[in-house]
Amino acid sequence: MLQVNTIRQNTAWVKERLAVKHFADISLVDKIIELDDTRKKLQLAFDTAQAAVNSSSKSIGQLIAKGQKEEAEKAKQAVAANKQKITTISEQLSETEKQLQAELIRLPNIPSEKVPAGKTPEDNVVVREGGNKPVLPQNAVPHWELIKKYDIIDFETGAKITGSGFPLYKGRGAKLQRSLIQYFLDYNTKAGYTEYLPPFMVNEASAYGTGQLPDKEGQMYYMPEDNFYMIPTSEVPVTNIYRDEIIKEALLPVKMTAYSPCFRREAGSFGKDVRGLNRVHQFEKVEIVQIAHPDKSYDALEEMVAHVEGLLNTLELPYRILKLCGGDMSFTSALTYDFEVFSAAQEKWLEVSSVSNFEAYQANRAKIRFKDQHGKNQLAHTLNGSSLALPRIVACLLENNQQENHIALPGVLHGYFGANRID
Template sequence: MLQLNYIRENRDAVIERLAVKNFKEAGLIDEIIGLDEQRRKIQNESDALAAEANSSAKQIGDLMRQGKKEEAEAIKSKSSGYKEQVKQFTEKLAAVEQELNHKIVQLPNLPHQSVPVGISADDNEVVLTHGELPTLHGEALPHWELMAKYDIVDLELGVKVTGAGFPVYKGKGARLQRALLNFFLDQAAEVGYNEVQVPILVNEASAFATGQLPDKEGQMYHVGNDDLYLIPTAEVPVTNLYRDVIVKEDQLPLKHCAYTPCFRREAGSYGAHVRGLNRLHQFDKVETVQLVHPDKSYEAIEEMSLYVQGLLQKLELPYRVLRLCGGDMSFASALTYDMEVYSAAQERWLEVSSVSNFETYQSNRLKVRFKNADGKMQLAHTLNGSALALPRIVASILENNQTEKGIKIPAVLVPYTGFEYID
């Protein structure tokens, strides 16, 4: 959530930056500023009335102690309406604040100055490309056919048990999943991420705090009887560990990683581009989250990007890094890098990680603060990154590493799988 004082003091700049995200409701900015002025006016009037009421109460007490009962009663009669007036101000203030909050949460985060202008994924900026694109033998297959050939992932069995988009991993497929998760968690621990295990159901307050509500309400699975949401990413519960917390400045950066299954409805996703493991309703992911000092957050996002790239290099997967344009960024992000791996049999790039800096957008909702060197409370910056999401990593490993002997497991995973080939 954008900070109200920043909107008020930088109206034109806010409108200009939001235009990069193709946000065209500039009138909403003026509505928010108008409501804020109304709120402050009511608050000032209420404070003045409360001060007057307190002064009258003190006068009445003093006069009563002096035995001046008639004078005290006169002031008491005059001030008898204060209580009702204060109640009216309180009700008016609550109504204006509710409307103000309803309006301000409709504003996306301001994009960083480096974010390119654009409407869709076609306008994203390719920052770098790494690795040689593999050349496959003539009998090469896409990963969904490889899954069936080696009986390692069963999509139809998942349909039977639950529905489309809920695969069943079997045998060496299940072991490859477990190997990747353990590898990712071990790598995160080596660079200072503190592992946590968190709930995979969150309440409305948690979903709101990280920006999933109200923006992505239709993309989350909702457990209606208990009013809980299945998490779309571990970012939600991990970041919410610090909701309403004042951390110490010398604790920053706070770095956590977590493995969770993730759940996304992916409404409206159809076609060949979502075939096989390309897009699922349930998938496994290791997430990294950081809370950092505002002066360090753009240094931190570069470090997180390099960390994810290091994982892809160890897996021997060709990849590229994209800086997302304004039209392709998430509602809450100020800057996002996407990492895509090349899927040789499909001859296309597949997104496997997003690393984002939210600046104070999440922390303002979370109310996660620290006391700076001047003794003033300041909002921390929050960042998160997939490190990594498994389905498309698995798809790329299967397709890129297929040989006539079988599917070769990346050397770094062999100690985790216990086998060198899926055959």
């Protein structure tokens, strides 16, 4: 959430940056300033009336002591009138503050000056590519056929148990999942990230703190009886570890990693582009999160990008890194890099990670602060990235490494999987 002072002091700049993100309701900026003006006037009226009450209340005793009963009675009447006025102003002030808060949360984060112009994914900028695209055998097939051939993932039984988009991993498929999760966590912890295993449900305050509410409410599974949400990513519970906390500056950056299943309704998703593992309602992911000093958050972002790139290199997968344009960014992000892996059998790029700097946007909502060297509380910056999301990684590992009668696995997984191939 943006701070009102930022909006007031940089109004033209805020509008210009929101236009880069193709935010439709730029007039909301002016509405927020008007509401803040009203709030300030009401606060001044409240303070003035309260001061009058205090002054009159103090004079009553003095007037009575002097025997000036008539003047004391007038002072009492003035106190009563001002108290009624205070009650009315207080109600108006409370309602105005609620309206102001409601409008503030409708504003997306300001995109960084580094964000390229553009409206659609086609306008994203390719930063660099790595790895080599494989040459597949002539009888190569996409992963949804490979999983049946090797009997490792069962979509039909998953649909029977739950519904469409809930795969059932079995045998070597389940072991491959477990191997990847363990490898990703080990890779992250060796880089200094502390591992967490968070709750897979969060309350409304946590979902609000990281910006899932109100922006992504329709994408999350909700349990109304308990007012809990199934997490769309472990970013939500992990970032909220520090909600309403003040961190010692010397402890920054805080580096965390977590495995979790992720639950997304993905309403409206259908067609050939979402076949197999390309888009599912439940999937596994390992996440990295940093809480950083504002002066160093973009250094942290580049470090996280290099970290994920190194992980993909160890998996020997062809990849590319995209800097997202303004129109393709998330509601909460200030700058995002997407990682895509080339799916050789499908002949298309599949997103497997997003690494983002949210600057102070989430921290302001979640009240994540640090005490600076002058003893003043400052908002921290938050960052997160997938390291990695499993479904499309698995899809590309299967497709890109398929041989005539087996699927070869990259060397880093041999010890985790207990074999060098699936056959």
